[in-house]
Amino acid sequence: MLKRIDLSRNYQNHKEEYLKAIEAVCEETAFSGGKFADKFDKEFAAYIGVKAASGVDNGTSALQLAMLALGIGEGDEVIVPANTYIASAWGPTYVGATPVFVDCTKDTWEIDPDRIEEKITGRTKAIIGVHLYGQPFDFDRVKEIADKHGLYIVEDCAQSHGAKYGGRMTGSLGDLGCFSFYPGKNLYAFGEAGSVVSDKEEYIEAIDTWKNQGCKVRYYHDVVGYNMRMEGIQGAVLSVSLQYLDEWTFLRRKIGQRYLEEIRNPLITMQAHPGNTEPVFHLFVIMAPEAERFVEYMAGRGIECHRHYPVPCHLQKAYAHLGYQRGDCPNAEYLAEHCVTLPMFPEMTPEEVGMVIEACNQYEGKG
Numbered sequence: 001m002l003k004r005i006d007l008s009r010n011y012q013n014h015k016e017e018y019l020k021a022i023e024a025v026c027e028e029t030a031f032s033g034g035k036f037a038d039k040f041d042k043e044f045a046a047y048i049g050v051k052a053a054s055g056v057d058n059g060t061s062a063l064q065l066a067m068l069a070l071g072i073g074e075g076d077e078v079i080v081p082a083n084t085y086i087a088s089a090w091g092p093t094y095v096g097a098t099p100v101f102v103d104c105t106k107d108t109w110e111i112d113p114d115r116i117e118e119k120i121t122g123r124t125k126a127i128i129g130v131h132l133y134g135q136p137f138d139f140d141r142v143k144e145i146a147d148k149h150g151l152y153i154v155e156d157c158a159q160s161h162g163a164k165y166g167g168r169m170t171g172s173l174g175d176l177g178c179f180s181f182y183p184g185k186n187l188y189a190f191g192e193a194g195s196v197v198s199d200k201e202e203y204i205e206a207i208d209t210w211k212n213q214g215c216k217v218r219y220y221h222d223v224v225g226y227n228m229r230m231e232g233i234q235g236a237v238l239s240v241s242l243q244y245l246d247e248w249t250f251l252r253r254k255i256g257q258r259y260l261e262e263i264r265n266p267l268i269t270m271q272a273h274p275g276n277t278e279p280v281f282h283l284f285v286i287m288a289p290e291a292e293r294f295v296e297y298m299a300g301r302g303i304e305c306h307r308h309y310p311v312p313c314h315l316q317k318a319y320a321h322l323g324y325q326r327g328d329c330p331n332a333e334y335l336a337e338h339c340v341t342l343p344m345f346p347e348m349t350p351e352e353v354g355m356v357i358e359a360c361n362q363y364e365g366k367g
């Protein structure tokens with residue numbers, strides 16, 4: 001069975017470097033925060049092209065900390081796309097704000113700038129834009145709206161490490177960029193980790209305090225903080241992987257390009273990739289009729305597929321109290337019903353890519 005994603009190939013390719021990095025952390029017992037986490041912060045900020053980064057315990061915390069750094073809390077509203085992984089909405093929710101869901105476009109499947117303004121109220125404080133599947137959203141249009149209404153922009157870059165918009169790195173475009181290094185993301189830790197990046201060092205300093213039990217000086221607690229530090233082992237592993245990220249992105253793009261060019265089944269729709277963007281193909285999502293059956297059909301051909309995501313955020317049970325109805329975000333709902341995620345990871349062989357393409361092209365769509 002060809003897996004949707006197979007991390008073991010990467011581990012085998014770089015095993016010695018990873019184990020050496022982990023050993024160095026053990027030798028120095030720099031387990032929580034500390035020099036290996038700090039070193040990665042510097043390297044990652046330089047990679048994204050921003051002044052500072054703060055390594056944290058996961059991407060969900062990164063989003064929560066971004067909200068705290070911006071002073072967002074009780075009674076505030078934050079615009080979030082309906083088509084995203086649910087954690088994009090947890091950030092504002094955890095700080096007591098309300099996520100306000102906006103539909104995606106029909107072609108890019110990213111937040112629809114034409115649908116944002118109608119959702120802005122006197123309580124709106126920020127827009128969380130998600131570069132979903134590794135495809136940058138329409139930042140310039142979102143920025144225009146944010147500036148007009150005095151809103152912050154937080155980028156959820158959990159799926160877009162190394163992706164560019166107008167030649168600029170995602171994560172460097174808005175006020176703050178939030179990354180996840182969950183295993184399987186384009187850049188990942190050997191466990192849980194995340195980062196918040198920004199050109200505004202005061203935000204990163206605030207996050208360094210929030211994530212560290214509310215202290216700047218040990219045992220002096222300025223705010224009711226959290227324990228959301230990055231582990232040393234994760235920093236050390238990420239420093240190894242960051243050196244290869246561009247190479248892995250190159251390989252993902254080659255696979256993505258082949259899918260885009262060689263999948264020629266009229267039943268299958270693919271995401272649009274506007275010319276001013278350089279996507280990184282975190283997930284290769286297609287739309288197909290009878291998506292569940294498509295997944296079974298692919299499994300029958302020895303190919304594992306998943307579905308990202310079968311329920312859009314506004315219709316999740318967790319947000320039932322917000323009162324959204326089916327039909328509120330029709331494009332996101334249509335996508336949720338039809339989406340299928342094809343195998344995509346840098347170590348796929350050309351034969352495996354060919355096998356996925358052939359199976360897609362032979363799908364007939366009727367049960």
Ligand SMILES: *Cc1c(COP(=O)(O)O)cnc(C)c1O
Pocket residue numbers: 058059060061084085087088130156158159179180181182193194
């Ligand atoms: C993975 C992901 C997150 C959450 O990151 P974790 O590290 O799993 O907490 C947030 N947003 C998006 C879009 C993601 O894909």
